Amino acid sequence: MTGVVLVFRDVTDQYREQAQRRQAExxxxxxxxxxxxxxRAAPTGIGLVYNRxxxxxxxxxxxxxxxxxxxxLGRNARMLYPSDAEYDWVGREKYRQIEQFGTGTVETRWRRKDGTEIEVLLSSTPLDPTDLSLGVTFTALDITDRIQALEELKRLRSLLxxxxxxxxxxxVAVDRDGRVTAWNRGAAESSGVPVExxxxxxxxEVFPQLDAELERVRAALASGxxxxxxxxIEGTDGPVRLTDIxxxxxxxxxxxxxxxRLDDVTERVRMEERMIQSEKMLSVGGLAAxxxxxxxxxxxxxxxxxxNALRRTTEDLxxxxxxxxxxxxxxxxxxDYLERRGVPRMLRGVxxxxxxxxxxxxxxxxxSRKSPGALSTCDLAELLEKTVALAASDYDPSKQYDFRHIRIVRDYAADCPPxxxxxxxxxxxFLxxxxxxxxxxxxxxxxxxEPAFxxxxxxxxxxxxxxxxxxxPGMPEEVRRRVFEPFFTTREVGSGTGLGLSISYFIVTQQHGGSMTVDSTVGKGTVFSILLPLAGRGIP
Ligand SMILES: Nc1ncnc2c1ncn2[C@@H]1O[C@H](COP(=O)(O)OP(=O)(O)OP(=O)(O)O)[C@@H](O)[C@H]1O
Ligand SMILES: [Mg+2]
Known part of the structure; x- marks a missing residue:
């Protein structure tokens, strides 16, 4: 008889285990x-390396x-580096950081298959910080554009x-509070304050002469x-400068x-004035002539x-x-009759x-005379000396001045030709x-x-x-601008004709082809400059 052995086993646990395993899987x-x-989808390069x-x-x-x-795959990352030195440096630097912080980030260059190089931001983190041989994951970001943009920015900044x-x-650029944000070389030179x-x-603080301009800055900001x-603008020691702001x-x-923006327009304004001046002088001068x-x-x-009337009445002819x-x-x-009636005196008065x-x-x-008479060559310093001597000897108590009481400082160039x-x-x-x-x-x-020339x-x-x-005492601007005009005078009626300087101007500019200018500062004094051409008349 054959028998049957029936084995009964409780498989409930087994089923449960299998189910759990399947679920875990x-x-x-x-x-x-x-x-x-x-x-796959990350917008960065990602990889895993064992021993690089x-x-x-x-x-x-x-x-x-x-x-x-x-x-x-299966190849050493060395293939991506442009040089051994770069490969070694990245290895050293990255593993140093990993040791210290558990993760490392460096910027380096990689060479693509087609030979072009790219800038890469490389971050690496080991799977197990205590055992690098278990592998290191890394992300690589192509930052070529960013670096180029930065370099472009730097280049633009230095160009600017x-x-x-x-x-x-x-x-000078300022922000809303009037703080300096840009300062060019001109600003540094003019204020004496370096850009740093x-x-x-x-x-x-840095440009006290511009203190008054803050109002204008505000107005510009407010109105756009x-x-x-x-x-x-008065320099610390220099002369007055006209400035366009x-x-x-x-x-x-x-x-x-x-x-x-500040522009020194002193020279330009003086030049324009001179041109207007000579135009005006020509027309007024022509009229007078x-x-x-x-x-x-x-x-x-x-x-x-x-x-004749005097001769026929007073002389014994x-x-x-x-x-x-x-x-x-x-x-x-x-x-006798005429003397009694004062007629000869009247005629002499006429x-x-x-x-x-x-x-x-x-x-x-x-x-209206265009050319001078006889030209000779003369040493201007010597002529100036003669004129001073003449002025000093020609003392007239009715005049307001005495030349002998004026100190004279001489500063003659040694090498000036006649x-x-x-x-x-x-x-x-000169006189x-x-x-x-x-x-x-x-x-x-x-x-x-002490009065001094x-x-x-x-x-x-x-x-x-x-x-x-x-x-x-110098002259205010309105006077300075007009001194060469015929008949312009600030003296009392009868004591000046206002012709002295206008005649001088004509002699120098029209008859000698030279130029005559004046600079004056109220309270300081006046300088008249006379330029004569060495080559004689006709030099512009
Ligand atoms: N060195 C100076 N300092 C101050 N003001 C001056 C000086 N030189 C000239 N001026 C001014 O210029 C004006 C014109 O001078 P300009 O010599 O043409 O005439 P004037 O001296 O008034 O008269 P004139 O010379 O015919 O007697 C003067 O009235 C004076 O106001
Ligand atoms: Mg005069």
């Missing part, structure tokens, strides 16, 4: 799939490098700096429009500020007839006697006034200027300063320049 597969999809040999690489890394995955530095203007010290400080003005409002990302011509003929008739006898009266009786008028007319006529000119005319110019200076210095509040000669290229400088 499913979970594992799920999370692995999850990781794989991250691995590629074990796994993602699609992105391959695309970044231009290799297929199987061209990388060199552009603003190469400008002759002073350029200016950044971040307020404008009044460009603000412009011309002001006078322009404030440009800046608005970027809501952070507003302004750029202030034309009038002088018209006045000259009747004046000559007046003078001649007055002279045979013709006078004959005429008196024929009229039945003695010459003595006629003279003659005197007529002569003064003739002198004036003669002066006015010089405006200049072709009409000696007496140039001497007249006019010296007389004006002397009058000005004396008229000033009695002397807190500085007489200077200089060779200036094709010119010889003579400066006559006084330490008188």
């Amino acid at each position: 499913r979970a594992l597969r799920g999370s692995e799939a999850h990781l794989r999809s991250i691995f 040999v590629f074990e796994e690489v993602n699609e992105r890394l391959c695309r970044m490098l231009g290799y297929q995955a199987d061209e990388l 700096t060199s552009i603003i530095d190469s400008m002759p203007s002073v350029l 010290q200016a950044s971040g400080r307020t404008l009044p 429009s460009i603000q412009q003005a011309r002001t006078i 322009t404030v440009y409002p800046l608005a970027e990302n809501g952070v507003a500020g302004a750029v202030i 034309g009038m002088a011509h018209e006045v000259n003929n009747p004046l000559a008739a007046i003078l001649q007839n007055v002279q 045979p013709a006078n006697r004959q005429a008196a006898e024929a009229a039945g009266i003695s010459l003595e009786a006629i003279q 003659l005197e006034s007529g002569r003064r008028a003739a002198e004036l007319v003669e002066n006015m006529l010089s405006f 200049v072709p000119c009409e000696r007496s005319k140039i001497q007249q110019v 006019n200027v010296l007389k004006n200076g002397a009058e000005a210095m004396m008229a000033r509040e009695q002397s807190e300063r 500085v007489l200077r000669t200089r060779c200036d290229g094709p010119w010889v320049r003579v400066d006559i400088e006084d330490n008188g």
Whole structure:
């Protein structure tokens, strides 16, 4: 008989275990799939290395490098580095950081399959920090564009700096609070504050002369429009400079500020003034000369007839006697009558006034004379000395000044050649200027300063320049601009004709082809500069 052995086993546990295992496997597969999809989809290169040999690489890394995955797997990462040195450095640096922080990040260069190089930000983390041989995962980010953008930014910044530095203007940028954000070389030179010290400080601290301009900056910011003005900026020791100020409002990302530009326009304005001046002088001078011509003929008739009338009434001439006898009266009786009535005195008065008028007319006529008389060459320093001596000897108590009380400082260039000119005319110019200076210095509040002239000669290229400088009261701008105009005078009626400087101007510019300018500071003094061409008339 065969029997049957029945074995009964409780399999409940077994089933449960299997179910759990299947579930764990499913979970594992799920999370692995999850990781794989991250691995594939991440926008960064990701890989795994054992001893720097590629074990796994993602699609992105391959695309970044231009290799297929199987061209990388199993190979040493050395293949990507442009040099051994770079490969070694990255290894050392990264493992040093891993040891210290558990993870390491470096910037390096990799070479793609096609030979081009890219900048890479490489971060590595070991699976087990205590055992690197278990593998290290890494991410690699292509930062070539970012680095290039940074370099471009640096390049642009230095370009901007060199552009603003190469400008002759002073350029200062400020933020809304008036703190400096840009400062060019012109600003540094003009304020004496280097750029490192200016950044971040307020404008009044670093450029006190611009204190008043803050208002303009605010106006530009508030209105969003460009603000412009011309002001006078006084240097610490230098002369007054005319400066154009322009404030440009800046608005970027809501952070507003302004750029202030300063341009020294002193030379340009002086040049324009000179041009306007010579235009005006030519027209006014021409007018005066034309009038002088018209006045000259009747004046000559007046003078001649007055002279005759005097001769025929006061002098004992045979013709006078004959005429008196024929009229039945003695010459003595006629003279007695006329003296009693003061007629000869009146006639002499007419003659005197007529002569003064003739002198004036003669002066006015010089405006139309284009060329000087006899040219000779003369040493201007020597001529200046002669003129000073003449002015000193010509002391007249009715005048307001005494030349002998004026100190004279001489500063003559040793190497100035003689200049072709009409000696007496140039001497007249010097005398006019010296007389004006002397009058000005004396008229000033009695002397807190000793009156002094500085007489200077200089060779200036094709010119010889003579400066006559006084330490008188100077002139305000409105006067300075008009001194060369015919008939412009600030003296009382009757004590100056206002022709001295205009005649001088014509002699120098029209008759000698030179130039004559004036600089003056109220309270300090005045300098007249006369330039004469070495080559004689006709040099522009
Ligand atoms: N060195 C100076 N300092 C201050 N003001 C001056 C000086 N030189 C000239 N001026 C001013 O210029 C004006 C014109 O001078 P300009 O010599 O042409 O005429 P004037 O001296 O007034 O008269 P004139 O010379 O015909 O007697 C003067 O009235 C004076 O106001
Ligand atoms: Mg004068």
